[in-house]
Amino acid sequence: MQLKMNLIYTNLLLALTGAVPLVMADHSHMVEISGPDEVVAGVSALYQCSAVCRPSCIYTWTVEGQSIAGSTFTLTANGMSTFVSLSCTVTDKDQKSRVSTLVRLVTVINPIAVMPSTDQPLLNQTPKVGRSFHLTCNGAVPPVTIVWFKDGGVLSLDNRMTLSSDNATLTFSALEKGDGGQYECRVINGSVSVISRDYWINFDYVIVTLTGPDRAEVGVVNNFSCNAKCGVDCTVQWGLHAGFPKGKFIAEGTRIHWTPSEVGQTQVFTCIAMNPGAGKLGHMSKPVTVIEGQPRLLASNSMTAKSSVTVTISATLLMQISAFGLKGEL
Numbered sequence: 001m002q003l004k005m006n007l008i009y010t011n012l013l014l015a016l017t018g019a020v021p022l023v024m025a026d027h028s029h030m031v032e033i034s035g036p037d038e039v040v041a042g043v044s045a046l047y048q049c050s051a052v053c054r055p056s057c058i059y060t061w062t063v064e065g066q067s068i069a070g071s072t073f074t075l076t077a078n079g080m081s082t083f084v085s086l087s088c089t090v091t092d093k094d095q096k097s098r099v100s101t102l103v104r105l106v107t108v109i110n111p112i113a114v115m116p117s118t119d120q121p122l123l124n125q126t127p128k129v130g131r132s133f134h135l136t137c138n139g140a141v142p143p144v145t146i147v148w149f150k151d152g153g154v155l156s157l158d159n160r161m162t163l164s165s166d167n168a169t170l171t172f173s174a175l176e177k178g179d180g181g182q183y184e185c186r187v188i189n190g191s192v193s194v195i196s197r198d199y200w201i202n203f204d205y206v207i208v209t210l211t212g213p214d215r216a217e218v219g220v221v222n223n224f225s226c227n228a229k230c231g232v233d234c235t236v237q238w239g240l241h242a243g244f245p246k247g248k249f250i251a252e253g254t255r256i257h258w259t260p261s262e263v264g265q266t267q268v269f270t271c272i273a274m275n276p277g278a279g280k281l282g283h284m285s286k287p288v289t290v291i292e293g294q295p296r297l298l299a300s301n302s303m304t305a306k307s308s309v310t311v312t313i314s315a316t317l318l319m320q321i322s323a324f325g326l327k328g329e330l
């Protein structure tokens, strides 16, 4: 239903392209709609339709597929849509065939939003399997009734979830994969009910970052680092594709320190995000070309000395690097 409504609004929005109000039929009625262009969800606003008719007008409002008779209409938006289209149809009392319709698009500002609590550690504000997480129904001012929804249905709490006494905060002691989805809160104040802007808990994100230079100078130490942020636990590994790097090569945690010894070589470093259960989650590769050493003003002797050092490490092409501070994150 909501989807269908949204589609209608989108179509109207496209049709109107900012030109509101727009007379869609006979101009002779000179239909006007008075009332605000913007409303706050849950706060009532009055709209009046007026026109010139012979001898008098019959007014019909059409809002969200419902017809309401009369020249005035009180809109109390529930926050589900960003726009509401108000359509006023006017007919002459004696001449029913003369019909005019005016459509007015009203923007709805929703003050209620589900969002991660800001009073939890910054790291916890991005949901992750296994970690605790707090969501708030932001913008709700007690005393009101707050009801939580997940994926469009009333949220059923399990033993990992608790609500604060005013229902404004939903706490997960430890997130599970099944907690992923759309969260909304409904704020009820007497007969007025507002459904919040939604928040999605999503564990599918994998952000892999590989930093370091594209061109590595012979005889100079070049640093590369591999990091990943994932919705599930992940560790990172380095993958070495075009063979083992020649020169002095040190892998230290999530970092690589490489002093190449051979000009012209192209080395491909790959940063791989892994999960013990799900395997490879994502990766990023970077080709690095070894270039001639650039002239240095100082310490040219020590540079030359360094470049001749070649460290041979047994050819394990994939090195398990320690998790990126996982312990600290939990």
Ligand SMILES: *[C@@H]1O[C@H](CO)[C@@H](O)[C@H](O)[C@H]1NC(C)=O
Pocket (backbone or CB within 6 Å): 140, 141, 142, 143, 144, 189, 190
């Ligand atoms: C609840 O509704 C009453 C009556 O309409 C209003 O005065 C009050 O401000 C509302 N409270 C909140 C928190 O919106």
Ligand SMILES: *[C@@H]1O[C@H](CO)[C@@H](O)[C@H](O)[C@H]1NC(C)=O
Pocket (backbone or CB within 6 Å): 144, 145, 146, 147, 148, 165, 166, 167
């Ligand atoms: C809290 O939520 C429950 C169900 O989710 C509801 O029955 C109860 O009325 C709510 N209480 C408040 C104060 O919002």
Ligand SMILES: *[C@@H]1O[C@H](CO)[C@@H](O)[C@H](O)[C@H]1NC(C)=O
Pocket (backbone or CB within 6 Å): 221, 222, 223, 257
């Ligand atoms: C590379 O890493 C080494 C060791 O951590 C450090 O001493 C050096 O300053 C780094 N070089 C650059 C260019 O970041």
